[in-house]
Amino acid sequence: MSVIAQGIVLRDAKLSADRRAFADDREFAALVERQSRFVFRIAYAVLRNVHDAEDAAQDVFLKIHRTNGHQNMRDERAFLARAAWRAAVDRLPKNSPRCEGTGEISQVSIEQELIRVERYEAVARLVDALPDDLRMPLVLSSTE
16 A cells, blocks of 8 residues: 555544544533433532532543443433432541441432432422522522
């Protein structure tokens, strides 16, 4: 193969790789847009602090992007719920009452917390559906 032909083959392979990377980035961006609120709410349910919950959610998506984990997810919400829970628990102070004894969190408490998060999301959807004149006083009176 001549030098020119080799250059064309290399450029085509690079273009193909660039297109795959672009498609992966778009797929990941769609995942973040779809699920960022869900991940934040789980982190917030554990941490009870907006800034820490935002950081935990950002950590989740950053780790997923670095490892291309979004390509191997079978159940997106379950995967993200578990990742958000772990990221949030990692940010808890070591002497937190949630980390009793061994530092482990029981499966029962995880399930209870996820049920609570689902209820919270349902209420949040209902509040979001209210007209602005009813929603704004409610939201402003309930912020911490």
